[in-house]
Every structure is written in C-alpha cells, then in structure tokens.
Amino acid sequence: MQKESAPICTNWTSQNKLWSNLAEVAEFLHVPMPQALQRENVLFQHMHFKAGQRIHTLGQNFDSLYLVNSGFIKTILFDEFGTEQVLSFPMKGDVLGMDSIHCAHHSSEAIALSDCDIILLPYKTIATLSHSYDQLGQAIFGLMSKELARQQTRLSIHGSASAEARVAKFLLSLSERFFLLGYSKSTFNLRMTRNDIGSYLGLTLETVSRTLSALNELGLISVSQRHICINDAEALRNLRKLPSNKLKAKISECFQSSTISAWGMAPALN
Amino acid sequence: MQKESAPICTNWTSQNKLWSNLAEVAEFLHVPMPQALQRENVLFQHMHFKAGQRIHTLGQNFDSLYLVNSGFIKTILFDEFGTEQVLSFPMKGDVLGMDSIHCAHHSSEAIALSDCDIILLPYKTIATLSHSYDQLGQAIFGLMSKELARQQTRLSIHGSASAEARVAKFLLSLSERFFLLGYSKSTFNLRMTRNDIGSYLGLTLETVSRTLSALNELGLISVSQRHICINDAEALRNLRKLPSNKLKAKISECFQSSTISAWGMAPALN
DNA sequence: CGTCTAGTTGAATCGCATCAACAAGCGTGG
DNA sequence: CCACGCTTGTTGATGCGATTCAACTAGACG
Numbered sequence: 001m002q003k004e005s006a007p008i009c010t011n012w013t014s015q016n017k018l019w020s021n022l023a024e025v026a027e028f029l030h031v032p033m034p035q036a037l038q039r040e041n042v043l044f045q046h047m048h049f050k051a052g053q054r055i056h057t058l059g060q061n062f063d064s065l066y067l068v069n070s071g072f073i074k075t076i077l078f079d080e081f082g083t084e085q086v087l088s089f090p091m092k093g094d095v096l097g098m099d100s101i102h103c104a105h106h107s108s109e110a111i112a113l114s115d116c117d118i119i120l121l122p123y124k125t126i127a128t129l130s131h132s133y134d135q136l137g138q139a140i141f142g143l144m145s146k147e148l149a150r151q152q153t154r155l156s157i158h159g160s161a162s163a164e165a166r167v168a169k170f171l172l173s174l175s176e177r178f179f180l181l182g183y184s185k186s187t188f189n190l191r192m193t194r195n196d197i198g199s200y201l202g203l204t205l206e207t208v209s210r211t212l213s214a215l216n217e218l219g220l221i222s223v224s225q226r227h228i229c230i231n232d233a234e235a236l237r238n239l240r241k242l243p244s245n246k247l248k249a250k251i252s253e254c255f256q257s258s259t260i261s262a263w264g265m266a267p268a269l270n
Numbered sequence: 271m272q273k274e275s276a277p278i279c280t281n282w283t284s285q286n287k288l289w290s291n292l293a294e295v296a297e298f299l300h301v302p303m304p305q306a307l308q309r310e311n312v313l314f315q316h317m318h319f320k321a322g323q324r325i326h327t328l329g330q331n332f333d334s335l336y337l338v339n340s341g342f343i344k345t346i347l348f349d350e351f352g353t354e355q356v357l358s359f360p361m362k363g364d365v366l367g368m369d370s371i372h373c374a375h376h377s378s379e380a381i382a383l384s385d386c387d388i389i390l391l392p393y394k395t396i397a398t399l400s401h402s403y404d405q406l407g408q409a410i411f412g413l414m415s416k417e418l419a420r421q422q423t424r425l426s427i428h429g430s431a432s433a434e435a436r437v438a439k440f441l442l443s444l445s446e447r448f449f450l451l452g453y454s455k456s457t458f459n460l461r462m463t464r465n466d467i468g469s470y471l472g473l474t475l476e477t478v479s480r481t482l483s484a485l486n487e488l489g490l491i492s493v494s495q496r497h498i499c500i501n502d503a504e505a506l507r508n509l510r511k512l513p514s515n516k517l518k519a520k521i522s523e524c525f526q527s528s529t530i531s532a533w534g535m536a537p538a539l540n
Numbered sequence: 541c542g543t544c545t546a547g548t549t550g551a552a553t554c555g556c557a558t559c560a561a562c563a564a565g566c567g568t569g570g
Numbered sequence: 571c572c573a574c575g576c577t578t579g580t581t582g583a584t585g586c587g588a589t590t591c592a593a594c595t596a597g598a599c600g
Binding site: 162163203204206207210225241 | 555556557558564565
Binding site: 193194195205206209210213225226 | 577578579580581
C-alpha cells in the first residue's frame with residue numbers, strides 16, 4: 001500500500017513548468033507524426049496542480065484543452081439548483097475541456113484529486129495546426145466521438161442498471177483503465193470519495209458504501225477504505241442485481257447457517 | 271390537427287434523390303462560406319426514409335454523417351442484454367452519427383419516426399474539406415462539443431431529478447426546439463411513444479403516462495394522446511416534484527372539495 | 541369483425557433515499 | 571501526549587417514489 005509521495009511521472013523535474021514539443025503531444029494522443037512536421041517548433045506548456053486545486057472553473061474563459069500527463073482529476077457540472085454532478089474521472093492520457101469548445105466559457109469545473117501534471121493545448125493552436133496536420137484534426141474528432149460514445153453508455157447505465165451493477169461496472173472500468181496504463185488490473189486505490197462515486201453513478205454515498213460492503217461480503221471484491229481488490233471480475237461483469245433484502249431474510253430464516261455461499265450472480269435469480 | 275401527409279419540406283420533389291451543394295450545407299450548419307469556395311462543386315446526396323425505416327443500423331459500416339433536412343428521428347443504443355435505450359430525438363438541422371467517427375462501425379441505430387429527408391455528409395469528404403475550409407472543421411468541433419454538453423446535462427437530470435421534473439424539462443426542451451424551427455412553442459405533437467419518452471428519460475412508460483396526466487390535471491399542460499399544449503411554461507420550469515400521493519390523500523381528506531387549486535409548484539413544499 | 545399496438549389507470553411491491561447514530565482517520569493546537 | 575473538530579465511511583431503521591403486474595379503453599388496420 002504505497003505512499004502517494006513517490007509520483008510516477010517520467011519527465012518530471014521539481015520545477016512547476018516544463019514544455020512538451022509537438023512530437024511528444026502527438027505520441028500522447030496516439031497520432032502519427034508526418035516527417036514534414038518533425039521540425040515544427042511548437043511548444044506546449046505544462047502546469048502543475050496540487051490535490052484539491054481547480055484546473056479550470058465554471059465560467060472561466062475557454063481557450064485551452066487540457067491533456068493529463070499524470071495525476072487524477074474529477075470534472076463536475078452544476079445544475080440549476082447548484083448541486084454538483086460528477087461527470088468523469090480523467091487520468092493520464094485523457095483530454096479535458098472538449099465540452100466547452102462550442103462556447104466562450106467553461107460549462108464545468110475540473111478538480112485535481114491528486115497532484116497533477118497537465119499539458120495545456122491552446123485551442124487556437126490546435127485549430128491552426130489541424131490545417132497543415134490533418135491527422136491531428138481527425139484525432140480530435142476521434143477523441144470527441146469516443147467521449148460521446150462513452151457518455152451514451154453511461155446514460156444507458158443510469159437508465160436501467162441496479163445499484164450493484166453500476167458499482168460493479170464502475171470498478172471494472174477503473175480496473176480496465178489502470179490496466180491500460182500499465183498498472184495492476186486487480187488491485188488499486190480509489191482516488192475519489194464515496195460521495196463522488198455516488199454522484200458519478202447517480203446514487204447516494206450510503207448506497208455506494210453498502211454496495212461495496214455487499215460485494216465484499218460475497219467475496220467478489222475486497223474493500224478496505226479506498227483500497228480495492230477485484231477477486232472475481234467475471235462475476236462482476238455478469239452481475240445484474242443482488243437478491244433483495246427480503247429474499248435474503250427469507251432464505252436465512254430457512255437456513256440458519258452463518259455461511260451462505262455464492263448468491264449474487266443473479267442471471268439465474270432474475 | 272393536421273394530417274401528416276403534407277410535408278413541410280421546401281426543396282422537395284417527388285423523387286427520392288436530390289442533391290445539395292456545399293453552400294446549402296454550410297448554411298444549414300450555420301457556417302460562413304468563404305468566397306474562395308463558392309465554386310467548389312461538391313454535391314451531397316439526399317436520402318428519403320419512410321416512418322419506421324432505419325437511417326443506419328447497429329454494426330453498419332460508418333462512412334457518413336447524416337444531416338436532417340426534414341422529419342423526426344430517434345437514435346437508440348443497445349446495452350449488453352439487448353434492451354434499448356433512446357439517446358436522442360434529432361430533427362431538422364441536427365447531425366447524426368458523430369458518436370461513431372472513432373470506429374469503423376455504428377454503435378447505435380437511428381430510426382425514422384416520420385418520413386424524413388436526410389442529407390448524407392460522407393465523413394471522408396468532410397475531413398478533406400476541413401483542410402481547405404477550416405471553418406467547417408471548427409463547426410464540426412462545435413457541433414460535437416455542443417452534443418457533449420447536452421449529454422452532460424442529461425446525465426445530471428438522470429442523476430437527480432424527479433419524474434415530474436424530467437417530463438417537464440423534456441416538454442420544455444421540445445417546445446424550445448420547435449420554436450427555433452419556427453413552429454409554435456406552446457402546442458405541438460409528440461412524434462414518439464410513451465415508451466420512447468420513458469427510455470429517453472430513464473422512466474417507465476407508465477410513469478410517463480401518469481406524470482403527463484398529473485400535469486394535465488394541474489392545468490400546467492393539456493394532453494390528449496400525442497397532442498401537447500403547454501399552458502404554464504414558467505411553472506414547468508420551476509417544478510421540482512409534485513406533492514406525494516400520501517400528502518394528496520391527507521389533504522383531500524381534510525378538504526372534501528373536488529377543486530383543489532394550484533399545488534405543484536413545489537419550491538415552497540420542498 | 542377481430543387483432544394488434546398505444547395509452548391510461550389501479551394496487552402492490554421493491555429499491556433506493558433519507559435520516560440518524562456511530563467509528564475511524566487526520567491534522568491542529570493546547 | 572491527549573483533546574478537539576472535521577471529514578470520510580459504515581451501518582441501521584424507515585418511508586417515499588418509481589417499478590411492476592394487471593385490467594381495461596381507444597384507435598388503426600386488414
């Protein structure tokens with residue numbers, strides 16, 4: 001259970017500023033880099049944020065996209081009554097701010113959940129570069145499109161899935177993302193509070209807590225505070241809903257045994 | 271209550287095909303058209319769909335965006351268990367298919383809710399044009415960004431709002447969109463079923479039906495089948511939740527009068 | 541005429557939110 | 571050091587709101 005004090009950043013020096021050239025950014029975005037542009041001398045500024053700081057705030061002028069080089073972030077939206085809704089948990093390689101391109105001001109906020117190193121991609125620069133460097137423009141199209149598709153599947157989850165299924169899917173998606181970044185897919189630390197998770201999933205923090213406890217009791221995961229260990233990814237994937245409390249009560253009325261084995265993979269039960 | 275047999279299309283002939291030039295498409299997308307391109311002779315094909323037909327289907331090769339010239343559409347996503355989730359109700363001026371740019375196949379389906387005239391915007395053409403015609407590329411960025419922002423507010427509604435508030439917001443947004451297209455903002459026909467609305471809002475069709483009835487009884491709207499008349503948009507805007515049934519029951523126990531006036535604007539009640 | 545789909549309405553149930561009490565972790569300051 | 575407040579997380583009891591199941595009506599269509 002590593003202390004967070006040793007950051008994983010590669011090209012990190014103790015200064016607050018650092019610059020990346022176009023080739024580095026291109027690699028980050030998985031865009032092929034044509035020879036003709038190899039000597040383009042555009043530089044992109046890095047910015048450093050401490051945990052809790054805002055990368056951008058509601059209403060702030062929009063002039064730049066943000067590429068996450070290291071660290072963890074949450075983005076939030078405020079509804080008409082001022083309550084906040086968590087939209088995403090960006091991490092290394094993700095791009096923020098695309099939802100604000102269409103207007104002059106940011107419609108959401110982004111808050112660092114840990115110390116972060118962020119690369120600024122001024123929108124004007126990106127737009128200009130897209131001329132001569134069409135693969136970049138296409139890459140941005142691709143990024144936004146993927147983001148749209150992700151939001152759509154989130155919507156469908158919000159629409160229909162049970163609390164258990166939502167939490168399970170959330171854990172699996174984190175697991176997947178950590179894996180793609182080269183970390184363990186089965187054990188990791190949550191960077192956000194139960195409240196944040198609840199907001200993200202459309203649940204209350206109590207429900208999230210209870211659900212994690214339930215999955216823990218079933219042995220599908222092991223939870224202790226923010227440390228998560230996924231024991232049975234397949235079961236999580238197939239999970240629709242846990243047996244209802246009433247059902248549980250009835251069953252445990254019958255079998256007074258204290259160790260009741262694997263229920264929870266509900267396809268059979270539902 | 272007009273028959274639908276008289277379409278509103280302007281440049282419609284009885285043929286199934288028709289072509290638009292770049293200037294027309296640009297105007298549709300509200301993109302300024304530079305002189306240099308005035309004589310660009312790109313043509314965009316129209317396609318005609320009858321109500322119930324699919325504009326594109328799940329898994330179909332992606333090679334084109336779709337610009338709605340007339341008619342009403344729903345787009346749907348299938349979750350892992352095959353149940354469908356309504357994603358949007360595009361109408362005149364909206365662009366479909368942007369969620370599939372990032373991969374070779376459509377991840378969703380689009381179904382015509384009425385007869386439709388659709389302009390095909392081949393993605394390759396758009397991408398190529400974006401070179402020389404940078405405002406077009408920016409416009410696409412803008413469209414996708416706006417779509418992202420819209421999805422985000424939908425997510426936040428799904429997360430927190432009551433059934434009444436969701437239905438109210440839905441009606442208001444339709445009203446707004448009709449208004450922007452030059453139709454009445456207060457009276458219109460729904461083109462989709464209660465089931466579609468429910469799926470779109472994350473509710474069941476019964477709940478939608480009940481909610482519409484309730485709003486009707488309160489006089490905020492008038493409903494009769496698919497015909498909607500908005501009587502008090504302001505009240506709809508401010509609506510958080512209706513008084514609970516239990517509360518209602520209690521109140522009507524006390525006042526046995528049959529005409530109980532305007533409750534429903536719940537800010538005071540919540 | 542019967543059949544099918546769309547919509548309405550009622551009654552019962554369930555899942556999650558709400559309210560509340562409590563434990564654990566953590567920094568602060570006496 | 572412990573006392574203190576503060577945030578985060580856990581767990582229990584209760585109730586509301588939306589779902590579910592079901593019966594019924596109204597149109598559309600052949």
